[in-house]
Amino acid sequence: MEQNEKINPPKHFSERAAIKSMQDFEALYEAAAYDPDKFWAEQAGAIHWFAKWNKVCDWSNPPFAKWFVGAKTNVAYNCLDRHLTTWRKNKAAIIWEGENFEQRILTYQELHRKVCKFANALKQLGLKSGDRSIIYMPMTPEAAIAMLACARLGIIHSVVFGGFSAEALKTRINDLEAAAVITADAGLRRGKEVLLKQNVDDALANNECPSVKNVIVHKRIGSLTKMQSGRDHWWDDLTTGISEVCPAEELDSEHPLYVLYTSGTTGKPKGVVHSTGGYLTQVVATMKWVFDLKDEDIYWCTADIGWVTGHSYVVYGPLAAGATTLLYEGAPDWPKPDRFWRIIEKYRVNIFYTSPTAIRSFIRQGDDWPNNRDLSSLRLLGSVGEPINPTAWHWYNRVIGKERCPIVDTWWQTETGSIMISPVPGATPAKPGSATRPLPGVMAEVVDDKGEPVKVGKGFLVLSKPWPSMLRTIYNNPERFKSGYWSRYPGKYFTGDAATIDEDGYIWCLGRVDDVLNVAGHRLSTMEVESSLVRHKTVAEAAVVGAPHELKGEAIHCFVTLKQEFHGSDALTEELRQWVATEIGALAKPERIYYVAALPKTRSGKIMRRLLREIVTTKSVSGDTSTLEDYSVILKLSQQGKEEEEILGEKK
Numbered sequence: 001m002e003q004n005e006k007i008n009p010p011k012h013f014s015e016r017a018a019i020k021s022m023q024d025f026e027a028l029y030e031a032a033a034y035d036p037d038k039f040w041a042e043q044a045g046a047i048h049w050f051a052k053w054n055k056v057c058d059w060s061n062p063p064f065a066k067w068f069v070g071a072k073t074n075v076a077y078n079c080l081d082r083h084l085t086t087w088r089k090n091k092a093a094i095i096w097e098g099e100n101f102e103q104r105i106l107t108y109q110e111l112h113r114k115v116c117k118f119a120n121a122l123k124q125l126g127l128k129s130g131d132r133s134i135i136y137m138p139m140t141p142e143a144a145i146a147m148l149a150c151a152r153l154g155i156i157h158s159v160v161f162g163g164f165s166a167e168a169l170k171t172r173i174n175d176l177e178a179a180a181v182i183t184a185d186a187g188l189r190r191g192k193e194v195l196l197k198q199n200v201d202d203a204l205a206n207n208e209c210p211s212v213k214n215v216i217v218h219k220r221i222g223s224l225t226k227m228q229s230g231r232d233h234w235w236d237d238l239t240t241g242i243s244e245v246c247p248a249e250e251l252d253s254e255h256p257l258y259v260l261y262t263s264g265t266t267g268k269p270k271g272v273v274h275s276t277g278g279y280l281t282q283v284v285a286t287m288k289w290v291f292d293l294k295d296e297d298i299y300w301c302t303a304d305i306g307w308v309t310g311h312s313y314v315v316y317g318p319l320a321a322g323a324t325t326l327l328y329e330g331a332p333d334w335p336k337p338d339r340f341w342r343i344i345e346k347y348r349v350n351i352f353y354t355s356p357t358a359i360r361s362f363i364r365q366g367d368d369w370p371n372n373r374d375l376s377s378l379r380l381l382g383s384v385g386e387p388i389n390p391t392a393w394h395w396y397n398r399v400i401g402k403e404r405c406p407i408v409d410t411w412w413q414t415e416t417g418s419i420m421i422s423p424v425p426g427a428t429p430a431k432p433g434s435a436t437r438p439l440p441g442v443m444a445e446v447v448d449d450k451g452e453p454v455k456v457g458k459g460f461l462v463l464s465k466p467w468p469s470m471l472r473t474i475y476n477n478p479e480r481f482k483s484g485y486w487s488r489y490p491g492k493y494f495t496g497d498a499a500t501i502d503e504d505g506y507i508w509c510l511g512r513v514d515d516v517l518n519v520a521g522h523r524l525s526t527m528e529v530e531s532s533l534v535r536h537k538t539v540a541e542a543a544v545v546g547a548p549h550e551l552k553g554e555a556i557h558c559f560v561t562l563k564q565e566f567h568g569s570d571a572l573t574e575e576l577r578q579w580v581a582t583e584i585g586a587l588a589k590p591e592r593i594y595y596v597a598a599l600p601k602t603r604s605g606k607i608m609r610r611l612l613r614e615i616v617t618t619k620s621v622s623g624d625t626s627t628l629e630d631y632s633v634i635l636k637l638s639q640q641g642k643e644e645e646e647i648l649g650e651k652k
């Protein structure tokens, strides 16, 4: 890694930027560090409040923070109503392109009307502030409308990614005791229908989700759909003829806006709870600092609304900032590998925000695809979700940005709610592969095992002060919130990431140090995949590790022992891979399955994943068969591990 390479922001960009120089940036950073309450109160001034706070941050009961105590606001009001009294009322709020090239453009006024109507429909079904609803939808304007309608009424939504299985959906519905599920008949992915309503039916079958009283179905495709009378309603039926007037609830700043499930170190995904006022304040501030948004920009973040990026930087951030946000329904390479570049050309996209996995797959498809499209409208590029390797960074800069566009490599997490570490595009010199420096108001540190800050070198990434968009708790599990994030370094939030800090104070995120995998930018726990495998009738034990993957960053490798009567085969490998994909979702499909006679374990019975990771990363295991060819390798390494353990003492 060439850590000394520094690339200054293009001059023409800095001249027009809101933050034009490192001097401006340092001044902002210093002001935030000197008096965080004053600083965040100023930032909060960018959004609308029905009633002001009496305290900016209440940190009297850590780690349970309260921001803008006593204040009242509404996220949907900020995303919609606020713009209607300005010229923006006729500005495009959402530009949508379906995978099948359908197109819709909704102005702020139209979006407001649709949100109000849908909110009235939810009210009519008896839903009210504090209730929970699941949104399980394809990337359509209706997905954003559903989120905003819930936000308008104070209904806490939980978006479940459309690629997740019925089983994953069921777990989330039941953890939340959701009263309603909002879905679509189907979505489109690479020309095929993804049968969302069918998955909802499977999840609700046999009364396994007793809390769900209503299912609302948007007709996206017109796919054959069974409707259960009394429970299921067509979106269009509910909203036809309904009032367009629906006042936004004046909600407490701390009212939960949404719960988003993400993988932790155990098999059970955790429900990350985000708030209203603090969340929106920081999301709007980062829209301004990181994307340097201008009113005339067409802004496109390619994330699905099933992930936090889709919440903060497809829906809530851009709309609250009055931007035009582009939503695309389908796959990046459908029908041809230039689909993204066609969209940029067609809508004259100015800001483009995507993932390193997507960039790496574009590199593989060759430069002709982007080169044959007009990308001259682009002025800023972003990256999120995984470390971006310098090769991918340079390609992105050269082939997509034509060396004219700054790149913002943004580090953050589901839990942080908004971007924490990132270049400020008109100011920060980039170093390819580094997310650079913490944003104003963010106290990020790299610390050693004991929690002592590392000045230059490697350690663990922590956040040492509360921030407005931080998660408030884990739904139904405050203990897990405390122990999972705040116990390793008391008083500090542990991110789960390893990082290096260099002599310029630049942070280089190295990836997770816990049992969380990052596969193509998607978070998964090794335990989740293991629990799924052992539910299969043939599997006795399973151990899952991540191994570096050229395209996806990390790939899932599984070691399994079979029950006595079963034997490994190519057919079983395929069956197990499919099994995990069906149980969790296609994103969890294992890359490789190795059949072993036993798993290497510590004396206390813990699987030695470190050893297995070593085997798959050092390729001590044959690369092209699905059975472990030389079992002695594992035995040998396991022996080594045991000796090591005897010398070092057992790891806790």
Ligand code: PRX
Pocket (backbone or CB within 6 Å): 262, 308, 309, 383, 384, 385, 386, 387, 388, 409, 410, 411, 412, 413, 414, 415, 435, 495, 496, 497, 509, 510, 511, 512, 518, 521, 522, 523
């Ligand atoms: O390991 C870090 C990695 O993604 C994790 C968070 O994943 P998730 O909650 O799914 O949120 C992803 C989208 C915000 C982090 O703990 N990560 C995220 N962004 C970066 C990153 N690693 C390196 N560089 C980044 N820019």
